[in-house]
Amino acid sequence: MTNMHDGLKRKILTGVLAGVAAMLFCDFSHAADFLLFPDVTLSRGKNSADDVTSSEKMFSGSIFYSGDFGKLRTLAEAFISKEEREIERAQIGWHLQPDTSIWFGRFHNATGMWNTDFHHGKYLETTAERPRIVSFEDDGGVLPQHILGALLQHTRYSGNSAYLIDASAGIGPVLRDEGLKPTAVLGKRESGGTGITLRMSLLPDAAAEDKIGGFVTRTRIPLKASGFSGDAIQSVAGVYANFELQKWNFLEEAMYIHHRASGGASFASVGMWAGYAQAAYKINNWLSPYARIEAATPDANHPYLAMFPAYTRLGGVVGARVDLPYRQVVKLEYQGLRRNDETYDRKAVLQWSTVLP
Amino acid sequence: MNILWRIALMLTLCCGVCGVAHAGDRDLVIVASAKSTLPPFTPAEVRRIYLGIPVVHDGRQVYPLHNMADQEATEIFMQKILFMSSSAYEKRVVSHTFRNGASQIVNYKNLGSLVNALNEEVNSLTVMTQVTAASVPGIKVLGGLWRE
Numbered sequence: 001m002t003n004m005h006d007g008l009k010r011k012i013l014t015g016v017l018a019g020v021a022a023m024l025f026c027d028f029s030h031a032a033d034f035l036l037f038p039d040v041t042l043s044r045g046k047n048s049a050d051d052v053t054s055s056e057k058m059f060s061g062s063i064f065y066s067g068d069f070g071k072l073r074t075l076a077e078a079f080i081s082k083e084e085r086e087i088e089r090a091q092i093g094w095h096l097q098p099d100t101s102i103w104f105g106r107f108h109n110a111t112g113m114w115n116t117d118f119h120h121g122k123y124l125e126t127t128a129e130r131p132r133i134v135s136f137e138d139d140g141g142v143l144p145q146h147i148l149g150a151l152l153q154h155t156r157y158s159g160n161s162a163y164l165i166d167a168s169a170g171i172g173p174v175l176r177d178e179g180l181k182p183t184a185v186l187g188k189r190e191s192g193g194t195g196i197t198l199r200m201s202l203l204p205d206a207a208a209e210d211k212i213g214g215f216v217t218r219t220r221i222p223l224k225a226s227g228f229s230g231d232a233i234q235s236v237a238g239v240y241a242n243f244e245l246q247k248w249n250f251l252e253e254a255m256y257i258h259h260r261a262s263g264g265a266s267f268a269s270v271g272m273w274a275g276y277a278q279a280a281y282k283i284n285n286w287l288s289p290y291a292r293i294e295a296a297t298p299d300a301n302h303p304y305l306a307m308f309p310a311y312t313r314l315g316g317v318v319g320a321r322v323d324l325p326y327r328q329v330v331k332l333e334y335q336g337l338r339r340n341d342e343t344y345d346r347k348a349v350l351q352w353s354t355v356l357p
Numbered sequence: 358m359n360i361l362w363r364i365a366l367m368l369t370l371c372c373g374v375c376g377v378a379h380a381g382d383r384d385l386v387i388v389a390s391a392k393s394t395l396p397p398f399t400p401a402e403v404r405r406i407y408l409g410i411p412v413v414h415d416g417r418q419v420y421p422l423h424n425m426a427d428q429e430a431t432e433i434f435m436q437k438i439l440f441m442s443s444s445a446y447e448k449r450v451v452s453h454t455f456r457n458g459a460s461q462i463v464n465y466k467n468l469g470s471l472v473n474a475l476n477e478e479v480n481s482l483t484v485m486t487q488v489t490a491a492s493v494p495g496i497k498v499l500g501g502l503w504r505e
Contacts (some may be wrong), residue, residue, distance in 0.1 A: 066458040098411035
């Protein structure tokens, strides 16, 4: 099975790279967008386990490119920080119709809304950090957020409203001692298991940002952490809503996550609920205070879920977003989180972000 | 009629005529290449096109060109058609591009470049004041968009 996945990954990557090369050599006059999302985050806080206050300074950025070559569209996003340099998205898409596209490559999994609406762009997020429930794999997340494979996107317009469908199939992450490891585009690639996702969204007004939707996803996660063998089958079903009510913006996601052992793994099946509710109030064009509650019900004694100690059981975030001229944003935030390992994180965050050009 | 009354009446008429002309100066129209076969779009359709939602005519997608050559017309277009500030619109376009790929919405700060782009892609359109549209050769007005 592993060899089959390695072969499939090689074929997908070869196809993507060959497509990019062919387009670059065939057509130099194409519509393209370059975007740069730099951010600086200063944080100061402590964990209840050692009770030592620590400060952190982090510079990071996301580089985004997308170009059209007739009906072909390319898209790439790279994330760079002191600890990490990774190609997060690398996709080639074909416009079957103006409202239907099929993509190949590495993309963000449609597990809810946050992962595909904000990607790695801090500037676009209302808050300084993601909800822990939808954390990326390398930040201690439990959901497969990156998939290497194929993604079909279709939008159906009906009057003023629109329905969006995302369906994907591909290769997800493996579980290592440090958590989930997604399949990389370049360098050492993990031999992840197969994952499929289906998401449907309704936009009451196609030209607005309000939307409600639901998703289901199932991923086989090979267990390559110490003391494990076989696979975990993760099944997730969730709903989400984003809507504006005069000066208020509400963003909510809730999901049920189930894990069962497969292929020689030996742990009891376990399910948990997870979700968050976020509200922001736009006082004027530049100032928006916000608050968020996060909650999950993981069994900390379960051998699989214990691999995610930083996962939040209960948390609260309060802060304010200040939109400055020239597309600059400053966020000041306070977080109080009870983790899966029964310790507490308290942290104050000051973040600057922008988008260029 | 007293001469003073006649002068007052003429001044009033002149002011009225000038006032009407100034009011019409800011009317917005939808413009395309003179060779274009695009129909007149409604304000709601124009809003969708400028927010990146695909609108198809004769099997081909319609492309919006963002006219930034006239600052006042741009502001009116934002407030009266898109119902948002310029900064909010910029954020929407960035967000849309980041999610879906190339935005297809190109900004033009020069009127000549804008007209050239309209003539290169007959399925493209833009928005400008009626007065500007009347003075530019090689383009045609598809329809009115907003009246003062």
